[in-house]
Amino acid sequence: MVETSSVPLTGPQGPKPRKALSRRNVFLYGTLLLITLYYALPLYVMIVTSLKGMPEIRLGNVFSPPVEITFQPWAKAWSEACTGLTCNGLSTGFWNSVRITIPSVILSIIIASVNGYALANWKFKGADAFFTILIFGAFIPYQILLYPMVIMLREMGLYGSLGGLVLVHTIFGMPILTLLFRNYFTSLPEELFKAARVDGAGFWGIYFRIMVPMSLPIFTVAMILQVTGIWNDFLFGVVYTGPDTYPMTVSLNNIVNSTQGVKEYNVNMAATILTGLVPLTIYFVSGRLFVRGIAAGAVKG
Amino acid sequence: MASGRPNQLFRNKSAKIAAIPMIVTALFVFVGGTIWTVVYSFTKSGLLPRLNWVGLDQYERLWATRKWLVAIENLAIYGVCMLVLVFVIGFILAALIDQKIRFENTIRTIILYPYALSFVVTGLVWQWMLNPEFGVQSIVRDLGWESFSFDPLYNADIAIYGVLIAGLWQGSGLVMVLMLAGLRGIDQEVWKAARVDGIPAWKTYIFIVIPMMRPVFITTLVLVVTGIVKLYDLIVAQTGGGPGISTEVPAKYVYDMMFSANNLGQGFAASTMMLVTVALIVIPWAVLEFGGKKHHG
Incomplete structure (x- = not known):
């Protein structure tokens, strides 16, 4: 440990092994993690919102996981959600x-x-x-x-x-x-x-x-x-x-952007x-x- | 191509019959349809197309309509920002992923999945994310920054940037994939040589690698630009052109004129302007890309 003098190199050959926690890696994986989170977030928010009841949505924030999981919005979106006068949901x-x-x-x-x-x-x-x-x-x-x-x-x-x-x-x-x-x-x-x-x-x-x-x-x-x-x-x-x-994309847009009634974000x-x-x-x-x-x-x- | 072979006519018959859908589509729909619309853009068609000529009236009226000017301005803002940012983000993402990282597949899958979603779905998700009562703004306020304000979809001055956020989220994965393919196509020797010469990585990217990726950049550019001009579904789903007319775009102007305002002539003139825009981009590209190759093809 003290021998930092001019001893000829006889140590291990080849490139220096990379440390798992080098500064480069922390920066690289940190950035990638943030980016991945950013791209994944909307999907997560969609899923979480769709599993909440309306009162919970009004109180909480969009990122918090549902306290009480409900599939009722899914059922409603599929068969009952309204576009103007008709209320057949997305199934049609x-x-x-x-x-x-x-x-x-x-x-x-x-x-x-x-x-x-x-x-x-x-x-x-x-x-x-x-x-x-x-x-x-x-x-x-x-x-x-x-x-x-x-x-x-x-x-x-x-x-x-x-x-x-x-x-x-x-x-x-x-x-x-x-x-x-x-x-x-x-x-x-x-x-x-x-x-x-x-x-x-x-x-x-x-x-x-x-x-x-x-x-x-x-x-x-x-x-x-x-x-x-x-x-x-x-x-x-x-x-x-x-x-x-x-087609489904058009019905979806009509359901979500219909101006009548109270907005049900979970159903949307x-x-x-x-x-x-x-x-x-x-x-x-x-x-x-x-x-x-x-x-x-x-x-x- | 030998003439005079007895089965020449017969042999080509099957291929010609098989190509009938292509020929009909090319001539009848693409060429015929385009000419038809351009011709009728010089008429006073209202509810129905009619051949009563008015010269350039439709175009004059078009360029005097505020909604169209706003639409053009929005497309310019969205287009320039989208173009610059999607390339910067897409390239940086590709460069990061190209660092021989772990979980490459997972990360790539997550960054690209928005591209599988429709613009309608994208628009609605971001309408929800940017909702000032529940979305990003309220989260930041809950964290203690009470005066934080971020409600692009409700502020006419910046609404188009709210659409831009959604567009970038949806489209940057595609650019990343194309750029990554380009980066992987670069000979590793180039990197070794640059390292030997002591050139820093960022310089190698900018002065050596990117110029070598010219074909990928051009293909991506054409793809992104034609996508920008077509921008429609995202607007309809996310903002409906609002607040007011602050996020109108040309494609929506065309649709509104043709199918709800019963003003076909305006719609035809506006769509002709869109065609001209695309032609100004695609034709020089096609000449550059394929014009030279024709000699040995």
Whole structure:
């Protein structure tokens, strides 16, 4: 211990081991903890508020855990909460959203995957031009297409119906999904495609027997992207459906922001969680695939 | 592309049939719809679209309407703040997470989950968090700071910043993920070389790493900007454009004109202005990104 003199170094080799409680680590993990808390807090507040009774909310603060846990706000949000005159809760909106999301997701994925496959493997003259237009379509502010779509749906007799909204979602999902599938199919080895051609397989044969079985991960990514996107949509729902066919996001907004009656914050927060539950579940279950979907949505050309 | 092969026409038929939805969507909806709206923005359409020309009247009226000017101003404030802060926060978060930390997955999962939520849910949560009677303001007052005041959603001067808080909470995770992917794509040799040369970490980030991440930054930029222009649901859910008209945004102006004020012409003119804004951003980007590549593609 006293030997600080010029003894040649014979001690341990290699980099200095990091102490667990170095200043750097305290700073780093401290910052990360604060940040994580900040992001997690709203979810916590939502859950806590939705489990309290109204008297407790008026007395306490939003961060304190519930003294008496009650599920009554959840029940009320689901089946009794009012939007103006009707008091059916969120359940109608939930089932509408289900009936919108499922066909929209299936339809848009079928169309976009076949499109992407045609673009990747069966290029025809002019295909690139249409594709470029389609990609620009992803950037057009939806507002400019709102009214032309209203006219189109009205002509088809679909304005205000669930079917109309399904069509709208299919159309607006096409740019990103087509890009996603085209890029994926392009990345598959071309020999596979050529071998199948030599064996006499045609357009649909190759699609169903080779492309689809080989592309299950990208189909999953597309599904995650579409389910969350369509479930979370508000603008198209409010424009193209009516009170009976409103998706869940629209009913939620109408319930919480309705001006009549006393504000029941616990019911509002329960309704908010219920609406966020589907995308949140998908997010927490799918993990990395969700991130991949985002990266794909980020238009990596 | 060999011509004269007997099955050429037949072979392309299936692909062409398969591409019909894309072709119809591209031409009919995206091109046709855009042209239709732009054309009708020069008409006096009210409750129904009609072709009685009024030249630039709709645009003149648009730029003389206070609500539209407030909407533009709000979008500018929200847009600039959002852009700067989302990049700064997103990058710092990514840099922190990139320090070979423990619990990386947990932390990333928590920071990104708001992005899975809709803007409506985001808006309503933050409406509750920023409620002056129960939310952040009352908590701080309960802690003893009686005069503390933080009620952005009830103060017309700063209401748009209340929306900004919610927007940042929802969107910064996305930027973090993209930036993290960018940081992970940087060769570790770069870091070693910088360390050997004795360059401090922050300098390495600013002068070496960030310039190397240009493509990621540009992609993220386009994504964030197009998202900002579309800002609508968040406003409707969180403030409804209020107090007064203090948080109006262009997308909401368009919706209100078209579907509640029965003033289609104004809606068309306003949405055309939105298109022009996006075009001014997207077209230079597309030319930069894809224009050069066309030669060998």
